[in-house]
Amino acid sequence: MDATPRSKATRVTLRDVATEAGVSTATVSRYLNNQAALKPDTIREVERAIERLGYYPDLNARALATRRPSTLGAIIPTTENAIFAEGVEAMQSWLMARDIMLMTVSTRYNPDVEFEQVRRLVAHGVSALMLIGNARPEKTIQFIRSHNIPFCTAWSFQAESDNPQIGFNNFEAAYQMGEKLIGSGHRQIGIIGGVTHYNDRATDRIQGIRQCFADHGYPIDDDMVLETPYHPEDSAVALDHLLAKAPSLTAIFCGNDVLAAGALHRAHERGIVVPDELSITGFDDIALAKILRPQLTTIHLPHRFMGEMAAQALYDAVINHEPVKSLEIPFSIRDRGTLRKPD
Amino acid sequence: MDATPRSKATRVTLRDVATEAGVSTATVSRYLNNQAALKPDTIREVERAIERLGYYPDLNARALATRRPSTLGAIIPTTENAIFAEGVEAMQSWLMARDIMLMTVSTRYNPDVEFEQVRRLVAHGVSALMLIGNARPEKTIQFIRSHNIPFCTAWSFQAESDNPQIGFNNFEAAYQMGEKLIGSGHRQIGIIGGVTHYNDRATDRIQGIRQCFADHGYPIDDDMVLETPYHPEDSAVALDHLLAKAPSLTAIFCGNDVLAAGALHRAHERGIVVPDELSITGFDDIALAKILRPQLTTIHLPHRFMGEMAAQALYDAVINHEPVKSLEIPFSIRDRGTLRKPD
DNA sequence: CTGAAAGCGCTTACAG
DNA sequence: CTGAAAGCGCTTACAG
Known part of the structure; x- marks a missing residue:
């Protein structure tokens, strides 16, 4: 009947589930995306098949088919600085709750590396991008814009920049x-x-x-x-x-x-x-x-807050196809022990 | 002329390049993977078309077609701890040089979250996984094993564990x-x-x-x-x-x-x-x-070193289809200013 | 409520 | 050296 091509990691596919459940792939897909109301019997069969086979969907294939956003990208100078690490972690949590992955890469403060990372992330299909700050060679933003990818910069808010910014002054x-x-x-x-x-x-x-x-x-x-x-x-x-x-x-x-x-x-x-x-x-x-x-x-x-706001701004842009909204984040001085009037 | 740009990115595809260059998609694909020797003329045409269109390949689609590894995953407790942040950054650099992305997510030291992250990463198609340490509910490793995904644990090396480990005692x-x-x-x-x-x-x-x-x-x-x-x-x-x-x-x-x-x-x-x-x-x-x-x-x-070793171990396993090799990393005491004999 | 079929963007035997 | 075609794992109009 079907000459199944042997491959290394024998993945359980939607088709396998369909066969097992005795329905079409369309039906299984519908179950997964709880679109239409399926017949209770059908649902039960599909659920059992999924359970039995231990099936889980290939998100990349799904993204290819739907062209709906499944990953966003964050490009930061370094994870060694806790401020970025925290911000990005907050972004990730926020997005994950909405079933979106965040791919984070770092540049070590090198604008050439940053450009390269942008290309990579875009090639990997990120639907939106966060960068840190506004200073970089023009081609980087041009590249992003030319590919119609929503983006924002963060950790900096400059009145003179026309980037969408989630940052502070x-x-x-x-x-x-x-x-x-x-x-x-x-x-x-x-x-x-x-x-x-x-x-x-x-x-x-x-x-x-x-x-x-x-x-x-x-x-x-x-x-x-x-x-x-x-x-x-x-x-x-x-x-x-x-x-x-x-x-x-x-x-x-x-x-x-x-x-x-x-x-x-x-x-x-x-x-x-x-x-x-x-x-x-x-x-x-x-x-x-x-x-x-x-x-x-x-x-x-508020680094974590800033990360969340960036995530939200990008998410909204990607979901609603709107331009990314800028947001200025407030700061405050913490007067502790290292400042005093000179003698 | 052309339809107004849709809000969603209208991607330049391989097919567009092929059309532009007047060749088949197979030929463009061959150019990209510099497989066969193409005729110089053909190469020139393809290169021009790519240049003109600003084409870059969709890595997820490629991964789907080739079923070759394009991403690995790292799951760490938190990026706030510099040791993991540094280790993962080193991993990322090492892998990137070999054209592989690293997806990093964190668990906040919660084993349930970790399990969830494992599922997500697997669903996103990572070819291998790094986890931190050996202590977790059985089902996590079982899940990874049942999906035939190479993995290693890191930052810990325990003689009694049968996980592949890149860590120290x-x-x-x-x-x-x-x-x-x-x-x-x-x-x-x-x-x-x-x-x-x-x-x-x-x-x-x-x-x-x-x-x-x-x-x-x-x-x-x-x-x-x-x-x-x-x-x-x-x-x-x-x-x-x-x-x-x-x-x-x-x-x-x-x-x-x-x-x-x-x-x-x-x-x-x-x-x-x-x-x-x-x-x-x-x-x-x-x-x-x-x-x-x-x-x-x-x-x-040596946190960075450990990260690189983990990357390499996973990479080798994924490329050569071999089991992941364990490695014990040495530590050393730095005797500085907070230890002295008591009075 | 459900199936057959086309398509997402690639690659790769198979022919020629 | 190059093309036509099948296929990777999904989704989604289009019919019925």
């Missing part, structure tokens, strides 16, 4: 931290920021703090601004440089909490008491911030 | 840390471990340290052993409990670095000097370990 957050520093009496500070190359979060944070100090009449010199990778050791070295150039600095604004942790650690090694002799501020409020001594004064962001 | 590592503690003169210690329910790493670590102390004649009382979630706050509370019950403890063995960080933080808050008045040991050697003050004495594991 990094510039403004840094600016407010600046006002806090100035309010506490700091006039001469150093900056240890992330590498700004193709990283708008790092860029905005540095510009925000500088703009604030400039606006208040205390412009920050270029050589008081250092960029380093997001590693504590690099930040430690940066602190040494800053202090060598300007021993009279009273505070260090750090581009994120990891950098702040590194600076804090080095300050301690040098016998500098924080915050008595030197204030240090962070950014992101990762779990680490509350474990350090003193606890970090930093900027709190 | 948690019991032995904890045992060795115990010898270090005893060698330093500690006789009465407390344990703050992870929740052992369906977590063999947490279980083995606690048993390893207890066995060691028992073997040396200093058995550890049950009420000196606390289990808590992997959060610093929980660990802080645990430390309070331990010290309330036994103020004379000279050291605390923690189930991982996060727990150690929490205990360290609380010790400081209570005015206890570490390691002078109390020693604290960690496990995992995450980045945090070197930022804390003092730096954590802990157990170092």
Whole structure:
């Protein structure tokens, strides 16, 4: 009758279930998608067959047939940074509850890798894409747009960008931290920021703090601004440089909490008491911030919430075929133990 | 001219390319898989058509047709713990270089969720699966086995398990840390471990340290052993409990670095000097370990390496249709600043 | 309520 | 070297 081609993993297919149940594949399919009302008897037969055979549908084949969304993609710089890891995990949970898979890949902050990942994910059939931030070569967004794939950027919200964004205003957050520093009496500070190359979060944070100090009449010199990778050791070295150039600095604004942790650690090694002799501020409020001594004064962001909002925005866009709606996420300053007025 | 673009992406298919190039789909497909030697003219035409149309293949359709592996799956407890995040990122890089996607999902340490994720991933067509540890309801592995899907467990290596494992011996590592503690003169210690329910790493670590102390004649009382979630706050509370019950403890063995960080933080808050008045040991050697003050004495594991090895083992199994080969990964103790002989 | 058939985007014997 | 055709595992008008 049927010459079944032998294949390695002998998968149980819809057809097998149909045969077993003595119905057509269409009927089994209908059962699976509980479309039409099937006859109770039929339902029972199908259920028994599925049970007996241990059948489960091939989601890729289904996606091919329906062309309905089954996977979304998230491309983040690195999973090592807890903020992205948490955000993406929240996205995943949210989507999974709606039967959609999230494919997550990372770029290690390399825009070429990011482009490559976009291509891969698109080739793998993701229905929508989340990227981090707005700074990247034009071709990346062009590629996504040309393939008509809904997307949003996240962790950054810039009025000047015309990407759909689910993020927060990094510039403004840094600016407010600046006002806090100035309010506490700091006039001469150093900056240890992330590498700004193709990283708008790092860029905005540095510009925000500088703009604030400039606006208040205390412009920050270029050589008081250092960029380093997001590693504590690099930040430690940066602190040494800053202090060598300007021993009279009273505070260090750090581009994120990891950098702040590194600076804090080095300050301690040098016998500098924080915050008595030197204030240090962070950014992101990762779990680490509350474990350090003193606890970090930093900027709190609802990373999980942001992930969920991104998931929802993409989901809505994909389901309703609407454009992705932007959303600005609020931040807040957590004033803890590393900021104090200078002597 | 052409119909208005549908809201849903109108995909450029192989057939479009074939038409554009004036050849059959088989020929385009052959070009893509550079199988047979095509005529140079043909190649040029196809290349031009692909270029012109911006074609890229649908990997899911290809997977359906070839039944060759295109995705693997990794199921981890949480991406919040850097050790898994790093390991999985390393896996992903390794596999991507070989044109295979890695789908990563997390379970939040819940075995029911894990089972559900296994089903999902299998339904999504992953060719192989990596799970963390060996402790889980039987049905999970049974399900995987019954579907003929190669798999391995990781981050744990237990002689008694018959799962293919790419991991390290948690019991032995904890045992060795115990010898270090005893060698330093500690006789009465407390344990703050992870929740052992369906977590063999947490279980083995606690048993390893207890066995060691028992073997040396200093058995550890049950009420000196606390289990808590992997959060610093929980660990802080645990430390309070331990010290309330036994103020004379000279050291605390923690189930991982996060727990150690929490205990360290609380010790400081209570005015206890570490390691002078109390020693604290960690496990995992995450980045945090070197930022804390003092730096954590802990157990170092090559997480990225482990991820790569797992990727390779699965890849080999899937490509060569061989059983997955187990591999025991070595660990080493990093003696830093939180362990010292008691007064 | 249910089946036969066409189709989703690919690949691959089988011929020529 | 290349094409026609069957097939991968599904779904869904179209009939009845």
